Every structure is written in C-alpha cells, then in structure tokens.
Amino acid sequence: MANITRMANHTGRLDFILMGLFRQSKHPALLSVVIFVVFLKALSGNAVLILLIHCDAHLHSPMYFFISQLSLMDMAYISVTVPKMLLDQVMGVNKVSxxxxxxxxxxxxxLAGSEFFLLAxxxxxxxxxxxHPLRxxxxxxxxxCLFLASGCWFLGSVDGFMLTPITMSFPFCRSWEIHHFFCEVPAVTILSCSDTSLYETLMYLCCVLMLLIPVTIISSSYLLILLTVHRMNSAEGRKKAxxxxxxxxxxxxxxxxxxVYTYMLPSSYHTPEKDMMVSVFYTILTPVLNPLIYSLRNKDVMGALKKMLTVRFVL
Known part of the structure; x- marks a missing residue:
C-alpha cells in the first residue's frame, strides 16, 4: 500500500485504464453476450462436476478429488477477470484503481501457479x-491428497506474493492505458517509465522454474506410464490406462x-492483440473446456450425471 501511495504522489493519479476486448470488436454488445454465456457455462459446468464428485461415492477417489480441485480453481480463475470486464462494459467504465x-x-x-502444480x-x-496399483x-x-492439494495452493500463492508487489511498485508515468482486459503482469510492466529489464529477466527465470518443475514431473510420470502400458498383456488394460x-x-x-507463449517467448513475438487472444483462451475458454473434457470422455462421470438426473426426474 505504501508503494501504491508513493506511485500516486509521483504520477498524480491512481487509476489504470483497461483498453479491453470490446474496443477491438465491431459488435461489443454481441461479444459481451457471448462472453457472459461462456462465463455461465464455465461456472455451471465446473459446479456440476464438483457436485457429482462430492455426492457420488463411486467418484470418491484421488483422481476425482484432484479434478474437483481443478474445477474449483477454474471457477475462481474465470471469476477474477470476466465479471469486472462485463460490468465495466455495461456501466461504461474502463478504469481500475x-x-x-x-x-x-x-x-x-x-490461481494460475496453483493450476500448474495441480496438473503435475x-x-x-x-x-x-x-x-503401482497395489500400493x-x-x-x-x-x-x-490433502497435503498435495494444499501444497499446490501454497506454491501458487508464492508466485502471487513474489511478482505482484514488485510489479505494482514501479512508477507508471509513460501511460496508464493497459492494452488488455485485466491486469496481467507483462501488460502492466510495459507501462513503467523505469528500467524493468532486470525484473523481466527475474520474472522469466521464475516462470521457467514454475513451468519446468511441473513439466518435469508430468514428463517423467507419463514416460513411466508408457513403459508400464507397453509391458501390459491386456489390450483392455492398455485402453483403460x-x-x-x-x-x-x-x-x-x-x-x-x-x-509458454505468455511468459517464456521473447517480446518480439508479442503484440497486444495476440496477448489478449491468448489470455482469452486460457482465462475464459479453458475453464469451459476442462469440465467438458473430464466429463464427456469419462464413463464414471457420465454415469454419475445420468444417475443424478434420473433421481431428480423420478422425484
């Protein structure tokens, strides 16, 4: 808060202007409706998935516990950006303090950092x-499972606590127009009138570490899984795996x-338009796709959904 106060004294103002998605659209009202529908689908799809996993005893396993945590993160993730963006469009306001x-x-x-580690x-x-099915x-x-899930949330918060104070402590005197629909670190950092090259290097190394550890775990896990599946004699077992x-x-x-595109590619690959489109994909579309991926391709989840709908219909 002290840094923010000093920044206000230095620049004489305290509000950023979010340029957003709607200024790029020829039909902002239609785009608002589409995003609102997608937002509702993301919330409802993830909420239903969490409800099914909580209520159906057949889904009380570690795999579905982690899927429910992923759904919870996705619900929070999309709620951080979309409601304010839609409200600003309706109210005609595009400022953020x-x-x-x-x-x-x-x-x-x-939330993004937590999801990185949760996927690992x-x-x-x-x-x-x-x-190791027997063990x-x-x-x-x-x-x-509780320890691992808590660790994912904790490691994600470490990322937030490290990058946010540093980013917001820079003096912003070039421009206060954020060419984005939310306060993403690269979009805010570029507005600073001070030299941020060292910070950008440290942020790059931090993001590499945040990605490298989970990617190493994921790659190693699936390499061992492929070796195990290759040794299976049962075709049904391979198919299930x-x-x-x-x-x-x-x-x-x-x-x-x-x-990887947002935080690891050099700045020469980035433009405000490309950055916004990629951000739309992982902040808005991914939370909608995740419950569909885990439900439509999962017989247990679809069975639990049919059972719940049948009970509701009978009642």
Whole structure:
C-alpha cells in the first residue's frame, strides 16, 4: 500500500485504464453476450462436476478429488477477470484503481501457479495408479491428497506474493492505458517509465522454474506410464490406462501452451492483440473446456450425471 501511495504522489493519479476486448470488436454488445454465456457455462459446468464428485461415492477417489480441485480453481480463475470486464462494459467504465489491479494480479497469479502444480500432481497420481496399483490406496490416501492439494495452493500463492508487489511498485508515468482486459503482469510492466529489464529477466527465470518443475514431473510420470502400458498383456488394460490419461494430457497441452507463449517467448513475438487472444483462451475458454473434457470422455462421470438426473426426474 505504501508503494501504491508513493506511485500516486509521483504520477498524480491512481487509476489504470483497461483498453479491453470490446474496443477491438465491431459488435461489443454481441461479444459481451457471448462472453457472459461462456462465463455461465464455465461456472455451471465446473459446479456440476464438483457436485457429482462430492455426492457420488463411486467418484470418491484421488483422481476425482484432484479434478474437483481443478474445477474449483477454474471457477475462481474465470471469476477474477470476466465479471469486472462485463460490468465495466455495461456501466461504461474502463478504469481500475491500483489496489484493485494489484489484487486482480495477485489472484490470477496464485490461481494460475496453483493450476500448474495441480496438473503435475494429477500426472503423479496417474503414475501411481497405473504403475503401482497395489500400493495406490496407501501411497495416495486421503491425507496425502490433502497435503498435495494444499501444497499446490501454497506454491501458487508464492508466485502471487513474489511478482505482484514488485510489479505494482514501479512508477507508471509513460501511460496508464493497459492494452488488455485485466491486469496481467507483462501488460502492466510495459507501462513503467523505469528500467524493468532486470525484473523481466527475474520474472522469466521464475516462470521457467514454475513451468519446468511441473513439466518435469508430468514428463517423467507419463514416460513411466508408457513403459508400464507397453509391458501390459491386456489390450483392455492398455485402453483403460490411455483413457484415464488422455483427458489430463489434453488439459495440460491447452494450459501450458498458453502459459509458454505468455511468459517464456521473447517480446518480439508479442503484440497486444495476440496477448489478449491468448489470455482469452486460457482465462475464459479453458475453464469451459476442462469440465467438458473430464466429463464427456469419462464413463464414471457420465454415469454419475445420468444417475443424478434420473433421481431428480423420478422425484
């Protein structure tokens, strides 16, 4: 807060201007409706998935526990950016104060970082389930699952606590127009009138580390899974193993691909328009796709959904 106050004294103002998606659109009202519908689908799809996993005893396993955590993160993730963006469009306001910008930045960094590590945890869970099925109930008991999930949330918050205060402490005197629809670190950093090259290098190294550790865990887990599946004599066993892993791999590719573009590619590859489109993909579309990927391609989840709908219909 002291940094924000000093920044206000230096520049004489305290509000950023979010240029947003709607200025780029020829039909902003239609785009608003589409984004609102997508937002509702993301919330409802993830909420239904969490409800099914909580209520159906057949889904009380480590894999579905982590899927419910992913759905919770996705619900929070999309709620950090979309409601304000839509409300600003309806109210005709496109300003965000420095404290609000910092809070939004912290929340999305925390949730994105948490999801990075959760996807790695889910890969490790699949490795234990397929490569060590007899020891799976012991190695992935409820206490271990809670510890791993808590660790993911904690590591994500470390990312938020590291990057947010530094980003918001820079003096912003070039421009206050953020060419984005929310306060993303690269979009805010570029507005600073001070030299941020060292910080950008440190941020790059931090993001590499945040991505490298989960990617190493995911790659190692799936390499061992492939070796185990290759040694299986049962074709049905191979099919089941690939089915349980394919959904997770799809989500990993979608989420990590967008993160690599945003935080690891050189600035020469970036333009405000490209950055916004990629951000739309991983902040708005991914939370909609995840529950569909995990439900439509999962017989257990679809069975639980049909059971719940049948009970509701009978009642």
């Amino acid at each position: 420095a404290p609000e910008c910092g809070m939004q930045m912290f929340l999305y960094l925390t 945890t889910m890969a490790y869970d699949r490795y234990v389930a397929i490569c 799976y109930p012991v190695l992935m008991n409820h206490r271990v 690939f089915a349980t892993c394919s959904s997770h791999l799809t989500v990993v590719i979608l989420f990590y691909g967008a993160a």
